[in-house]
Amino acid sequence: MCGMTAKSQARWTEDALTALRVGRGFRLENLDPASTPGYGGGKKDGEKDLAAGLDQLAEYQERLYAASRGGTARDSVLLVLQAMDSAGKGGIVRHVVGGVDPQGIQLAAFKAPTEDELAHDFLWRIEKRVPGPGLIGVFDRSHYEDVLIGRVRGLAEPEEIERRYGAIVDFERRLTESGTRIIKVMLHISPQEQGKRLLDRLERPDKHWKYNPGDVDERSQWPAYMAAYETVLRRTSTDDAPWFVVPADRKWYARLAVQELLLETLEQIDPQWPVASFDVDAEKARLTATL
């Protein structure tokens, strides 16, 4: 890539793909939501690196898209975002994904399922939103809701929840085999920080629309949610589709880290401009004749 160094952000002391990956024996309680693993800089550095990374990401995205159009490349990327309310999913979409050409992004926000969706298997609505070749798909919430809120609120029988972990692993393996790199991110916020952010929404009339009284009820289920997340991380973090837990009390870090996960993944794919399928000189001659 023109003028792009292999390791773009020198302030990363370790690959984000390594530093944030969920390994064996991982426990949420051992990861400080205010920490900045793998990154040696502070907030100002982080904001500068985020801005620099936007251009890199935009160029990688264009190459990924071009490679799928012109040639035989079938690669795509799928970023899955899961988090407790107010952890910053929206900010990631706005400030990380938003820097990329909208034509290359396929964004899917999953709300509570409709009656029609509930009548099908839980992966039915997910399959329809999987990114095609050349695209960066972003799931704002996902099939993981069906084993998170699904478990905490008892929306399905325990045996059904149990079945779903295996179904998810199979599903994601199939996506991977057809060329999709899956990056699963849990934004890890502390309940204290969430409380502050929800209170801020209540203080500002231009934020009231983002507040839902149900958010306070969900807060009371915090330990149950953390237990559900830990089961998810243990049962579904695979080599095909690993989980990354991103500390999210510092918004600048969470955004930078997700951007870095995307950049490193695209660096691995290393998409190439496709070679012309037509005779370039002949086309130049035909075109010049019309000028």
Added chain:
Amino acid sequence: MCGMTAKSQARWTEDALTALRVGRGFRLENLDPASTPGYGGGKKDGEKDLAAGLDQLAEYQERLYAASRGGTARDSVLLVLQAMDSAGKGGIVRHVVGGVDPQGIQLAAFKAPTEDELAHDFLWRIEKRVPGPGLIGVFDRSHYEDVLIGRVRGLAEPEEIERRYGAIVDFERRLTESGTRIIKVMLHISPQEQGKRLLDRLERPDKHWKYNPGDVDERSQWPAYMAAYETVLRRTSTDDAPWFVVPADRKWYARLAVQELLLETLEQIDPQWPVASFDVDAEKARLTATL
């Protein structure tokens, strides 16, 4: 809107909604594709104003979205982009639409219709991509292809083409009545400028994927396309859904002008932050008890 003046870009000497609107007796040949109607500045001013406008557009979009979530507002915006190849639709999507939160954008790129789509009325696939309340929809090509390339290449009988003008006017009136502001933009490029841009694609290996030998064949049909556009402008520019012809030989102007059309339309809608549907003080108390 906090800190936003009514007329954001002082260098606009006239509203873009007025300066670019197709009126009676409009002829494409009378509009210079290199002109900059309504705007008093040059390229550097234009780039500065485009950057300033991004923040305004982002705030308007958030208000539009919020208003539809919290209250009874049903407003949406639909930007329809039509143009000859290489006129800059992609750049508009990247540099104008791309500055807005992806969560508030619904982008639909219409390619040649599939067999399934051809088996239905031409508006069938269009209806499915109409933006819902609070969203800014963007059509990269649209139902107008069915009376443009459809007419030039004779893809449908003349009587069917004739029928479609009326069907389009009815369809767009219905959208408008349900709360959608439709902004229809034809990017107006000269054949000379198109030739230069296509040649540039051939000169640069990283642009080859954007080149299609069919583009040269289409160029030979230029007068037929202009005639088809003029019929479209005459038959379908209504008070509900007017057409705007944007000179597009200068990319900076075309982007700025489309941004300004969006800004002025959103200014007319003037979306408001919704009023909380819950008791703010009671929620503060409930939340504070959990901190």
